[in-house]
Amino acid sequence: MKTSSFKYLFKEGMKSIWKNRVMSFASIGVLVACMLLIGIAILFTMNINSIVGYVEEQNEVVLILEDVDDSRISEIETTLNNMDNVFDVRFISKEEGLIDQSEWMGGDEELLEWLEEDNPLPDTFRLRVRDLSLLEATQNQLAALEGVEQVQAPQDVAQAVTGIKSVVYVGGIVIVGVLFVVSLLIIANTIKITVFNRRKEINIMKFVGATDGFIRMPFLIEGIMIGLISSLLSFGLLWALYSLLANKIMESTDSWISAIAPNILSFGDVWASILVIFLIIGVGIGTLGSMVFVRKHLKV
């Protein structure tokens, strides 16, 4: 297709948006609503993940060691540092453990002195697990290490966190999927009406020998433009709404809210991914809708 033809067809597509502006406006409106909901679902999921991730990182796994020598301890430490799902590895010797313990018990000097003579505490490693859903496997791996007597891990927390994550993940996908289909139907309806409004013109085009591609092009452009405009509008709206809400949360003095507030994502952290997602959804729906449904209604 020549550039001059493309320019002409592009202009025709744009004109059509304006000629059918009530319809275009309606579809942009509904698309924006859908994409806002999609955006909210995505941001909600991201924030839940961020908060859950914070909780997840607070886990602590304790490795209680048998009475082994220093060289074995440093071997274990190397192994731990090389494990993918493990981070923040700290060695707590039995002496350090004792100090910790006595501080926790109120810093009783006498008791400390008495215990120092015959320290009942073991050497331990404390570490954190990156992905709690893999906790059990990691725990088994740790228990299998030579010189490790026992592994204490927060199994119940891990289960809760993994559960929340999968619910949020599946829920997010379902919501986004449903809204995507709704948006597609809206675009399809717009295209159907536009095709109907222009049936006379289309008929004439066929008589003068226009190819199918030529007839479809303005509809494709119309669909893409409606998708693009909707993406940008919903991005702007979501930005404004989210920033407003995030500020409210930050300002809140409620104790539980201020506990999670540092883990609320700021729009600045996520704008790029949101914009890309919106553009893909908007332009994708526009393209798909017009390609499929113009073919269906045009019968060219």
Add this chain to the structure above:
Amino acid sequence: MVELQNVTKKYDNGTVALRNVSLKIEKGEFVFIVGPSGAGKSTLLKLITREEICNSGRVEVNGYNLSRLKRRQIPRFRRSLGMVFQDFRLIPNMNVYDNVAFALRVTNVADRDIRKRVPYILGLVGLASKAKAMPEQLSGGEQQRVALARSLVNNPPLLIADEPTGNIDPQLSLEIVQLLMEINRCGTTVLMVTHEHDLVSRFDKRVITIDHGTVSNDGEYTGGYDESILVGGGFNENE
């Protein structure tokens, strides 16, 4: 140019519109096609323009065997035809210039060539001064001339006119037919379907009469055919 061999067309509802029709139109001819309403004239045109496909027989137009034409080849075939209709079929929200340029745009003609070709054709049909007018501002005769300009702008070897004077005053009708004759003199084959007895009788051209789905007469205008042919008195025969 146009050749039908033993063509039969039966619609899905059982109506047999054409029965074993054979006819041949040579390059450069001017042919009137006449016949009463429902005789099969419209079906004949639809077969020639590949809106419909015949059930049996063979239709060849401009070197294309239409029964074998693939869907994607239809646009190319249509570009070798000029078509004019009773109801003009102009696009109402485009001015005269754009209506004519439209036929060139769909065939990927460069803007530069469009700017040369459209004014020339509008001059040919006598509408050079109305290029900016909208179709609704024109008389029926003028609208038909715009349609004619649009059908000719691609230089088609075959022009098909389906009751082109059906919605036009008698004096203006004559002008349109004279214009078609002029176009024919320049080498374009013209096929004109009409109801208008008077008009046909004024010109000494080949007349094909269709009746009950068959060719009942083919030759010079004899003036002697049945009055029933003129049912409808020159008005719509839009099946």
